[in-house]
Amino acid sequence: MKPKPKLTLLAETFNVSVATVSNALSGKGRISPDLAQRIRDRAREIGYVPSSAGRALRTGRSGVLGLVLPDISNPLFPQIAQAIEQAASTCGYGVLIGDARGSTEGQSEAINRLLERGVDGMLVIPRRGTRVTDIGRPLAMIDSPSTPGNTVSADHHDGGVKMGAYLAELGHRHVLIVAMSSRSIVQADRIEGLKQGLGEQARVELIFTEDLAEQDGAVGSLGLASYVARGVTAVATLSDLTALRVLTELQGAGLSVPDRVSVTGFDDLIWSSAITPGLTTMRADMAEIGRIVVEALVKSIERPEQAERTQSGTVKASPDRVAMELLIRASSGKARHFEVTS
Amino acid sequence: MKPKPKLTLLAETFNVSVATVSNALSGKGRISPDLAQRIRDRAREIGYVPSSAGRALRTGRSGVLGLVLPDISNPLFPQIAQAIEQAASTCGYGVLIGDARGSTEGQSEAINRLLERGVDGMLVIPRRGTRVTDIGRPLAMIDSPSTPGNTVSADHHDGGVKMGAYLAELGHRHVLIVAMSSRSIVQADRIEGLKQGLGEQARVELIFTEDLAEQDGAVGSLGLASYVARGVTAVATLSDLTALRVLTELQGAGLSVPDRVSVTGFDDLIWSSAITPGLTTMRADMAEIGRIVVEALVKSIERPEQAERTQSGTVKASPDRVAMELLIRASSGKARHFEVTS
DNA sequence: CTGAAAGCGCTTACAG
DNA sequence: CTGAAAGCGCTTACAG
Numbered sequence: 001m002k003p004k005p006k007l008t009l010l011a012e013t014f015n016v017s018v019a020t021v022s023n024a025l026s027g028k029g030r031i032s033p034d035l036a037q038r039i040r041d042r043a044r045e046i047g048y049v050p051s052s053a054g055r056a057l058r059t060g061r062s063g064v065l066g067l068v069l070p071d072i073s074n075p076l077f078p079q080i081a082q083a084i085e086q087a088a089s090t091c092g093y094g095v096l097i098g099d100a101r102g103s104t105e106g107q108s109e110a111i112n113r114l115l116e117r118g119v120d121g122m123l124v125i126p127r128r129g130t131r132v133t134d135i136g137r138p139l140a141m142i143d144s145p146s147t148p149g150n151t152v153s154a155d156h157h158d159g160g161v162k163m164g165a166y167l168a169e170l171g172h173r174h175v176l177i178v179a180m181s182s183r184s185i186v187q188a189d190r191i192e193g194l195k196q197g198l199g200e201q202a203r204v205e206l207i208f209t210e211d212l213a214e215q216d217g218a219v220g221s222l223g224l225a226s227y228v229a230r231g232v233t234a235v236a237t238l239s240d241l242t243a244l245r246v247l248t249e250l251q252g253a254g255l256s257v258p259d260r261v262s263v264t265g266f267d268d269l270i271w272s273s274a275i276t277p278g279l280t281t282m283r284a285d286m287a288e289i290g291r292i293v294v295e296a297l298v299k300s301i302e303r304p305e306q307a308e309r310t311q312s313g314t315v316k317a318s319p320d321r322v323a324m325e326l327l328i329r330a331s332s333g334k335a336r337h338f339e340v341t342s
Numbered sequence: 343m344k345p346k347p348k349l350t351l352l353a354e355t356f357n358v359s360v361a362t363v364s365n366a367l368s369g370k371g372r373i374s375p376d377l378a379q380r381i382r383d384r385a386r387e388i389g390y391v392p393s394s395a396g397r398a399l400r401t402g403r404s405g406v407l408g409l410v411l412p413d414i415s416n417p418l419f420p421q422i423a424q425a426i427e428q429a430a431s432t433c434g435y436g437v438l439i440g441d442a443r444g445s446t447e448g449q450s451e452a453i454n455r456l457l458e459r460g461v462d463g464m465l466v467i468p469r470r471g472t473r474v475t476d477i478g479r480p481l482a483m484i485d486s487p488s489t490p491g492n493t494v495s496a497d498h499h500d501g502g503v504k505m506g507a508y509l510a511e512l513g514h515r516h517v518l519i520v521a522m523s524s525r526s527i528v529q530a531d532r533i534e535g536l537k538q539g540l541g542e543q544a545r546v547e548l549i550f551t552e553d554l555a556e557q558d559g560a561v562g563s564l565g566l567a568s569y570v571a572r573g574v575t576a577v578a579t580l581s582d583l584t585a586l587r588v589l590t591e592l593q594g595a596g597l598s599v600p601d602r603v604s605v606t607g608f609d610d611l612i613w614s615s616a617i618t619p620g621l622t623t624m625r626a627d628m629a630e631i632g633r634i635v636v637e638a639l640v641k642s643i644e645r646p647e648q649a650e651r652t653q654s655g656t657v658k659a660s661p662d663r664v665a666m667e668l669l670i671r672a673s674s675g676k677a678r679h680f681e682v683t684s
Numbered sequence: 685c686t687g688a689a690a691g692c693g694c695t696t697a698c699a700g
Numbered sequence: 701c702t703g704a705a706a707g708c709g710c711t712t713a714c715a716g
Contacts (some may be wrong), residue, residue, distance in 0.1 A: 004478070006709065017687045022711060029712085030685050052460035053404065054709030056395035057692045064438070064459065072424040075417070075612050082414040085441050094438050094459045096406070099427050117406065117436045118394035136346070221618075241613055244586075248617040251593040270417050271583055271613065275590040276563075349693065359703045364695060371696085372701050396693030399708045687716085693708105700703085 005048045014039060025050070056118065065297065066114030066122040068098040068107060075241055075269050080142075083290030084123060090291075091298045093120070104130050111135060121297045121315075128183050133312045138300035140293050141314050144186045145321040149312040152292045152320050154284030156186050159324030160193020163236060163264055163282055166326055167198060171337035172234040172262065174203045176227050178246060179238045181210050187238045190266060194236055205232070209242060222246065225253045228261055233338050240265035240272045243279055247331065258333030268327055278329030285322055292317050347390045356381060367392070398460065407639065408456030408464040410440040410449060417583055417611050422484075425632030426465060432633075433640045435462070446472050453477060463639045463657075470525050475654045480642035482635050483656050486528045487663045491654040494634045494662050496626030498528050501666030502535020505578060505606055505624055508668055509540060513679035514576040514604065516545045518569050520588060521580045523552050529580045532608060536578055547574070551584060564588065567595045570603055575680050582607035582614045585621055589673065600675030610669055620671030627664055634659050 011018045016035070023029030024039035056062045065088050069077060081097070088095045096119055098110030107127050114122060121138035131149065132139065140151040147153075167175060177194055179187050195204055205227065212220055224235065224246060235250075237243040243265030250257050257263050257277060265272055268283035296317035300307035308316040353360045358377070365371030366381035398404045407430050411419060423439070430437045438461055440452030449469050456464060463480035473491060474481065482493040489495075509517060519536055521529050537546055547569065554562055566577065566588060577592075579585040585607030592599050599605050599619060607614055610625035638659035642649035650658040 008709080018709090019688080019711080020686055023686090026711080032685060035685090049458050051399070051709050052458065053395055053398035053402075054692090055711075057393070057399045057694085057709080058711045060395075060692070062395065072427065073420045073612065075420065077420050077423075078415045078417065081419075081423070081439065082441060085414060085439055086443075089455060094455065096436050096438055097423065097427055099424060101428075113431060113436065116391050116394065241616060244613050245616045245618070248590070248593070248619075251590070252618040270415065271586050274583060274587045276587070276594040277590075360693090361695080361704080362702055365702090368695080374701060377701090393693050396708090397695075399693080399710085400695045402708075685716105687714105689714090690712090692710090695708090696706090698703105698705090700701105 004051075005046045007048075007050070010039065010043060010046075010048060013042065061120050061301070062118040063092065064094045064096050064117070064119050065294070066096050066098055066111070066117075066119035068100060068110050068114065068122065068124045070100050070107070070125055070127040071102045072097070072099045076267055078270070079267075079286045080125065080290070083286040084294060086287065087290040087294035091294055093294070093298065100127055102127070107132075120301045123293060123297060128181070128185070131312065132314075135313075138297055138304070138307070139314050140297040140300075140317070142289065142293055144189050146189055147185050149310055149314040150320060151296060151315055152289055152317040152322065153186075154289060154324050155321040156189035156324070157193040157196075158321070159266065159282040159284070160190040160195075161197040162193075162324065162326050163266075164194040164197020164199070164202075166280075166328070167234050167236060167262065167264065167332070168202060170234075170262065170332065170335050172198075173201065173338060174231045175205070175234045175236055176224075176232045177204060177206045177236050177238070178222065178242050179206065179208050180242060182208050190238045203231075209245075222249055224249050224261075225255065228255055232261070234262040234264070234332070236264045238266050240267050240269040240279060240281055243281070243331075244271065244275070247275070247279070258331055262332040264332055272327075273329065277331045280329045280332035281327050282324045283327050284324050289322050292319070292322070346393075347388045349390075349392070352381065352385060352388070352390060355384065403462050403643070404460040405434065406436045406438050406459070406461050407636070408438050408440055408453070408459075408461035410442060410452050410456065410464065410466045412442050412449070412467055412469040413444045414439070414441040418609055420612070421609075421628045422467065422632070425628040426636060428629065429632040429636035433636055435636070435640065442469055444469070449474075462643045465635060465639060470523070470527070473654065474656075477655075480639055480646070480649070481656050482639040482642075482659070484631065484635055486531050488531055489527050491652055491656040492662060493638060493657055494631055494659040494664065495528075496631060496666050497663040498531035498666070499535040499538075500663070501608065501624040501626070502532040502537075503539040504535075504666065504668050505608075506536040506539020506541075506544075508622075508670070509576050509578060509604065509606065509674070510544060512576075512604065512674065512677050514540075515543065515680060516573045517547070517576045517578055518566075518574045519546060519548045519578050519580070520564065520584050521548065521550050522584060524550050532580045545573075551587075564591055566591050566603075567597065570597055574603065576604040576606070576674070578606045580608050582609050582611040582621060582623055585623070585673075586613065586617070589617070589621070600673055604674040606674055614669075615671065619673045622671045622674035623669050624666045625669050626666050631664050634661070634664070 007018045011021045023031045024036040100107035125142045143150045265281035268281045272279035296315045300315045349360045353363045365373045366378040442449035467484045485492045607623035610623045614621035638657045642657045
């Protein structure tokens with residue numbers, strides 16, 4: 001643990017001022033190219049790393065973004081965190097994580113902790129039904145295009161439409177939609193889209209797993225067999241996690257997927273390609289979403305006058321939604337046209 | 343975006359020095375309890391938040407820990423990140439994330455980026471086969487007890503033993519172990535443990551999915567049916583992700599789980615309780631691991647003289663391993679004793 | 685092209 | 701019990 005080299009040290013070895021060293025390193029200010037190069041070389045040699053605290057204090061910027069998630073244990077989190085981390089580090093920013101732990105107070109606490117740590121801006125994936133406003137620093141939100149204050153997100157409605165249209169195309173006329181929560185705007189958008197994509201002539205049933213969850217403590221049966229018996233030929237879920245539950249319940253009941261029933265998911269979670277049959281699902285380009293949201297936030301930090309804000313104070317991005325992509329795998333089967341059951 | 347209140351402002355409103363205000367807020371130094379209280383009240387009122395940059399520059403500490411992961415998209419990541427974030431924020435530290443993106447250079451880059459951001463200490467879950475040494479700041483590693491430099495981790499060998507013993511107890515005498523990589527120390531520990539737990543009399547076969555992965559591009563079949571035909575009655579995997587692949591392949595082939603074949607996983611990933619049949623698996627108490635590793639790291643930061651280091655410079659923790667817990671669900675079935683196949 | 689100086693907002697000995 | 705002052709390590713106008 002050698003003492004960290006400082007600017008002064010570098011300045012002394014060259015008999016120049018710290019200002020000159022600083023300029024050499026940052027490339028700003030007028031300085032002879034030759035000297036600048038020599039200083040940079042030497043800096044690398046001795047492993048000089050500028051003190052982030054010194055710089056932050058002077059410039060008023062920490063170079064760090066806060067990322068607040070509703071619940072880190074959410075299976076979608078890896079995709080999101082990876083996208084944000086990547087985009088942020090490309091822009092030269094670090095990412096400090098905050099976990100709302102599934103509660104609204106947890107969200108406020110997480111935001112305050114990050115604020116205290118001096119983040120330059122905040123990226124929030126808000127908990128359902130919560131609104132974050134005026135934190136005194138640039139704020140961007142990823143949620144759903146239907147959410148007020150949304151900065152950018154996948155176009156969940158569009159994803160629903162595509163999935164619905166795909167199922168309709170395969171010939172499905174009686175579809176069961178299995179959602180999780182009736183209070184999720186994201187899921188509501190997907191449901192709307194699915195119905196639209198399936199078309200007027202399709203018969204659509206809808207259940208929410210949150211309604212069933214408490215029936216018998218542990219994960220209970222969704223009672224899918226009876227839906228199939230009544231003529232359902234496809235189960236469209238709003239999450240791969242639900243799709244997995246549906247798929248295994250059907251297979252366990254001896255109902256072959258996709259021969260007897262098609263199953264589709266959402267989000268392209270890690271296992272959707274690793275199971276048999278592979279899961280047909282909708283994928284959001286998270287890398288793209290991360291790039292858009294981080295760039296909008298960074299712009300608002302670095303050039304506040306140019307950045308647009310919504311009424312609630314969140315940063316605006318363009319585009320504010322990113323199309324989802326249909327990934328066709330075996331769980332939805334090949335095109336086949338069922339007879340319409342009466 | 344009102345200007346942030348500063349210490350000076352607070353000092354002026356009370357006609358005291360900034361030193362007094364600082365003491366009142368931190369509780370250090372001698373100051374009349376009454377004045378201290380009034381200052382604290384006022385500080386809360388005006389929403390005073392001390393500048394982290396100012397404090398960091400003066401104290402030489404940022405109050406931030408770096409967390410470097412081999413690959414954020416790993417499904418185990420949510421559990422880990424949540425545990426670390428929780429433990430760190432309990433200790434008053436923030437967590438800056440770094441993603442190695444699956445490569446050794448990525449790991450070095452991530453570490454350097456975090457170092458440049460002034461983290462007080464670093465927490466690394468190292469990529470297979472890499473060693474991180476002497477970063478000039480306290481360093482803790484989570485890997486496997488068998489890894490040199492390991493600070494703390496789940497006792498993977500112990501987990502294997504428990505799982506093996508459980509399967510043996512159920513009567514399984516011919517078991518297929520499905521691992522992913524032959525170069526993973528964690529998996530090697532689990533395999534060792536499994537063999538030990540299954541006992542001498544058990545016939546054990548072992549395959550690695552990485553060997554098969556390239557056979558035909560996409561996820562291919564593991565050819566489980568033939569193993570079952572040869573007498574395998576249980577498939578023990580080293581990850582719930584693999585277990586899922588096994589389970590769906592078996593079900594798809596008409597081999598009922600657990601009636602015909604038992605399946606077990608590892609890690610208790612989010613879906614293991616949501617599928618049918620529920621997946622029997624081994625769970626590590628990540629919250630406990632996070633607590634231990636963060637406390638060891640923080641101790642090393644705050645009281646360097648008291649902290650123990652390994653030869654490679656990593657912080658030591660006690661205990662250095664945490665027992666895993668067996669979660670019995672339907673996929674392994676009830677006790678049943680198979681006839682020993684010749 | 686280079687340097688001297690100010691100052692970002694804190695905390696911590698030290699003096700009173 | 702309180703205050704004056706130094707200084708953490710940078711960057712940025714400004715002067716030369």
